[in-house]
Amino acid sequence: MTAPQPQAPVTVRMFSQRLSATPRGARLARRFTTRQLDVWGIPYGSGLSDTVSLIVAELAANAVLHGRLPGRDIALRLTARPGTVRVEIADPRGERLPVLPDTLPDGDTDTGRGLLLVDALATRWGVGTEPGPGKTVWAEIDH
Secondary structure, eight states: OOOOOOOOOOOOEEEEEEEOSSHHHHHHHHHHHHHHHHHTTOOTTSHHHHHHHHHHHHHHHHHHHHSOOTTOOEEEEEEEETTEEEEEEEESOTTOOOOOOSSOOOTTOSSSOHHHHHHHHSSEEEEEOOSSSSEEEEEEEEO
């Protein structure tokens, strides 16, 4: 009888930060993301870093534009597991759930493409409304 082989440990890395629900807070979410990914060994400017930071930028901008309540912050959470990076952006407006548009917006329109980009770039994404008030929009990117 052979002895069972020990399993290699699974490293899960997590980062979270509360940010003001302002355009500056959304910009900081992207900067914190690229910095944290670099610390975790996902180099700045790599395809994965660019994809994750673009998704964070879109979700944070949506949280600031559509999920803002005066005096309440948004929250960024990043989780890296072997093969997957998960992004979560939480805001206090649980009654305003994101909706993926059926069609592309008019070419002259400056808005309305964010969730289409997230849908195209993320392996999967969704919305959670538990626990408590507010919502968390998440996206996972497999690599």
